[in-house]
Amino acid sequence: MKNLNKKTSFIHKIIENFLKNNKKNTLHTRFPPDPNGYLHIGHAKSLCINFGLAQQYHGQCNLRFDDTNPQNKHNKYISKIKEDILWLGFQWNNNTKYSSMYFNKIYKYAIELIQKDLAYVDKLKKSEIRDYRGTLSKPGINSPYRNQTIEENMLLFQNMRLGNFAAGTVCLRAKINMQSPCIIMRDPILYRIKFIKHNKTKKNWCIYPTYDFAHCISDAIEGITHSLCTLEFLDNKQLYQWILKNISITTYPKQYEYSRLNLEYCTLSKRKLKLLIENNIIKKWDDPRLPTIAGLRKRGYTALSIKNFCYNLGITKQDNLIEMSSLESCIRKELNMKAYRTMAILQPIKIVICNIANHIQETINILNHPNNTEMGTQNIKFSQILYIETSDFKENPTKEYYRLSLGKTIKLKYSYIITAHAIQKDKNKKITKIFCTCHLKNNNKKYSIIHWISKKDIIPAEFRIYNHLFTIKNPNIKNNLLSHINPNSKIKKYGFINKNIINNLKKSRYQFERIGYFIIDKIISKKNYITFNQIVTLKKNCKK
Structure with a gap:
């Protein structure tokens, strides 16, 4: 059982007390994304909490898109968000809900607040509203329009609805307390004018409710019992409660907050992720270097590994910067059990076995997984011309170097012992060939082991190695995010893969022995030229 499923968190205790005291009720949660970008792993945590708790307590969870801002390209993202949620297994x-479904009701509740003298139409400019609101150390100042009569505000709001004001010239504000220590309670905006065609309501509206006004009302309309959100919405809770308290709504959801996910070397801000795209740092939302669900999926992460990572985090109110290794260990643990093994050479250098004729070859049968015979076997060839990793040979090694060098003997994995005795260089003094002798008899000594591929077994391949996108652990605390981009976040290598992989393309995820776990990029791969994305390195890298 994972931590989110254990009934130990404060949220679990709240829910259990609720169900105990309201035996006729069931738990009802919601996941309310803003369709202005792709989901990221922070959303995955929210999905695991909202859907996971609903499943655990035999309740229900709504998917509701917060489409209160018609400027967002809703259609572009709604289908992708749904795709990601279903892929994760939720x-x-x-039916899918939308905040826009409730625009008529929300509008009526706005009128109710005006009629109760709890809302007014303000003609201050945006900059003036910001200045009048004050700061954390300076109280706000009442708007000169705050004391308009109910009749005046009703007429003004009606004219807002009819489109008789230009966008940005007037807005509807709640009348709460401009002296409140909580800035969000200093007469927040409830409605603004936007002459933009809406994805769902088309041109029926030119005024749109703000997120804070629409969210709590939408929760109440849908009968949500527990509005679960991250701690950044803690101040919004006061407004959430104030709105519901002052309108004639029949249900009263309660908001509870938990810590948001912060992951090393990442940004989980959609605004900042958009900034990376706009500045051509990355091309799309599904770039494997991004912590988006689509990016992680393209990178090779599984739905189970992402959910296990989120479950392991638990539900707390303590903000932490989570180590990337915590996420990596979840996919590594899964792939260690499931991934098909094969050998790949990412940066090849040629080996010539001098005491074997060119026409001679030997077939060696090896397991596809060392601990799972049910995954079958594969045949590899041993012949005169082989390829090893360039890093597995040094002309002038240090004492700590234990792989192949002149005069040194090593073992080729699953095969024979070889000793290097000569090298060949090109005009740039780069080593192009290593000449070796093969020892057909094993003297029972222990040798360092390296991987290899026969020339008779290779097909060319491209390997995309991914490193952290940022050079610092917490880029979110820096003002200039783009100045901390890692120039080596994506490295392409060109080498060889064992051609046996063609017979196992359905498996898609592989462990390249001594290197790491990789997934085939099926969109750009060809039959005789396969492109791989690196998922994660091996936990213990045997290279030095």
Whole structure:
């Protein structure tokens, strides 16, 4: 059982007390994404909490898109968000919900607040509203329009609805307390004018509710019992409660906060992720270097590994910067059990076995997984011309270097012992060939082991190695995010893969022995030229 499923967190205790005291009720949660970008791993944590708890307590969870801002390209992202949720293995309750479904009701509740003298139409400019609001150390100042009569505000709001004001010239604000120590309670904006065609409501509206006004009302309309969100919405809780308290709504959801996910070397801000795309740092939302669900999927992460990572985090109120190794260990643990083994050479250098004729070859049968015979076997060839990693040979090695060098003997994995005795260089003094002698009899000594591929077994391949996108652990605390981009976040290498892989393309994820785990990029791969994305390195790298 994973931590999120254990009934130990404060959220579990809240839910259990609720169910105990309200035996006729069931748990009802929601996942309310803003369709202005792709989901990232922080959203995955929220999905695991909201859908996971609903499943655990036999409740239900709604998927509701916060489409209160018509400027967002909703259609572009809604289908992708749904795709990611389903891929992770979650299913929302009944039909998809949208905040725009409730625009008529939300509008009526706005009128109710005006009629109660709890809302007014303000004609201050945006900059003036910001200045009047004050700061953390300076209280706000009442707007000169705050004391308009109910009749005046009703007429003004009606004219807002009819489109008789230019965008940005007026807005509807709640009348709460400009002296409040909580800035969000200093007469927040409830409605603004936007002459933009909406994805769902088309041109029916030219005024749109703010997220804070629409969110709590949408929760109440849907009968949400527990509105679970991250700690950044803690201040919004006061407004959430104020709105519901002052309108004639029949249900009263309660908001509870937990810590948001912060992951090393990543940004989980959609605004900042957009900034990376706009500045051509990355091309798309599904770039394997991004912590988006689509990016992680393209990188080779499985739905189970992502969920296990989120479950292992638990539900707390303590913000932490989570180590990237925690995420990597989840996929590594899964692939260690499931991944098909094969040998690949990412930076090849040629080996010539001088005491074997060119026409001679030997077939060696090896397991596809050392601990799972049910995964079958494969045949590899041993012949005169082989390829090893360039890093597995040094002309002038240090004492700590234990792989191949002149006069040194090593073992080729699954095969024979060889000793290097000569090298060949090109005009740039780069080593192009290593001449070796093969020892057909094993003297029972222990030798260092390296991987290899026969020339008779190779097909060319491209390997994309991914490193951290940022050079610092917490790029979110820096003002200039783009100045901390890692120039080596993506490295392409060109080498060889064992051609046996063609018979196992359905498996897609592989462990390249001594290197790491990789996935085939099926979109750009060809039959005789396969492109791989690195998923994660091996936990213990045997190279030195």
